[in-house]
Amino acid sequence: MTSTNDVGLESDRVQNQSGTISEDLCCSICQNILWKPVACRTCETHFCSACIQKWLSNANSTCPLGCNPYSERTCSKFVNTPLSRLQVACIYESNGCREILPYEAVEKHETQCEYRLHQCPGCRSSFSKNEIETHISHCELNDFTCADCKIVCKRRDVSQSHTEMICVREQFRQYRCQSEETIKQLREELKKLREKQQFATPSYERVPCGGRPCIKCSKCRDWYFTGNAETWQWIRYCENWTKEDYNRWHGDRVYDRFKRRTDGGTCHTAATAGFTANHGVTTVCLCENNIIA
Ligand SMILES: [Zn+2]
Ligand SMILES: [Zn+2]
Ligand SMILES: [Zn+2]
Ligand SMILES: [Zn+2]
Ligand SMILES: [Zn+2]
Ligand SMILES: [Zn+2]
Ligand SMILES: [Zn+2]
Structure with missing residues (x-):
């Protein structure tokens, strides 16, 4: 057995009404007592929320009584008030539950009923x-x-x-x-x-640019080369450069391929300024492993 939410409220569960229950309190779809009712705005017929939802989900756009299109309003107090006076047996009565509850309290009880x-x-x-x-x-x-x-x-x-x-x-x-x-x-x-460990410990003297010195060559290692390996080897031996090499360095803006390390570098040289190779001298570390392609 499931809860009232799934199967609606059957009239024989009502304990404080003798005789038949007013038709106004019954759902015209399931014929049971209205459960969480809503109404058609046009004809004022009331339905259980679950029943009308099911009806509409079956590709119906009209009210079950024909009003077109179906438009919904909340339950009228003329229906709500008599419903709230009903005393209802717990849906798990057949499992042994003896509770009789006001209509409004049924749902809460059933979710916690120990006979569920x-x-x-x-x-x-x-x-x-x-x-x-x-x-x-x-x-x-x-x-x-x-x-x-x-x-x-x-x-x-x-x-x-x-x-x-x-x-x-x-x-x-x-x-x-x-x-x-x-x-x-x-x-x-x-x-x-x-x-x-690429960087020397702080006890080393700082390089003039303020950067972190390389542990091997003591030049600034806050920058690294990002170009290809061939170019890197060429730069590393810039002390032997000829005029032609300098033309390549400036013409191709090779210095733009140096990038600043992002892990807390302290070098205050602006981009590219630190590497301008003058007579084979750069301020950055030219150690073999200072390239990240
Ligand atoms: Zn099992
Ligand atoms: Zn119904
Ligand atoms: Zn209608
Ligand atoms: Zn119960
Ligand atoms: Zn096992
Ligand atoms: Zn530097
Ligand atoms: Zn170095």
Whole structure:
């Protein structure tokens, strides 16, 4: 059994009315007592919200009584007031619930009623609050999760899908993945440390541009070269440059291929200014590894 929300309010659940219930309080679609009613703005007929929603979702655009197009308004107080006077038996009465509730309190009670049935997600059978947990932990159609390898399979399939061999293999595979992850992290850390070591410690004298000096050549290493390897080798030996080389350096604006490091550099030289090779002298580090293509 589901809740009143799903099946509507059957008139025999009403406890404080003898005889038939006024037609005005009944839904003209499901014939039950109106549940969360709304009304057609034109003919004022009331329907359960769920009933009219279902009607409209079946590609109907008119009111079930023909008003075109259907336009909705809230429930009239002439319907609401008598509804609120109804005393209604809990929908789980047949499961043992003895509660009789005012119309307005029905929904809240039913969501918490201890006689409410709970569905097993595996076999879809319904059980009381007390039985459901035990059932789920034994139901063959439910998922079984291995505490060791975390494999999930239907309890019914455990003997094939989760043999001891599979379990141990899976644990081993997970262990290996974890170690690979750890190794990867250590590599990352090492890489960061190496990058730090490109710079001399602060006890070294600062280079004139204020940048961080290279640990090997003591020139500014806040800049690095981004061009190709051939060009980089050519720049590295700029002390041997001829007029032709200088023409290439300026003509191709090769100095624009230097980029500033973004990890906290302190060099205050404006872009390109630091590398203008004069007679083979640059202020930036020309060490072999100062290129990031
Ligand atoms: Zn209805
Ligand atoms: Zn209508
Ligand atoms: Zn109840
Ligand atoms: Zn089950
Ligand atoms: Zn396992
Ligand atoms: Zn610098
Ligand atoms: Zn250097």
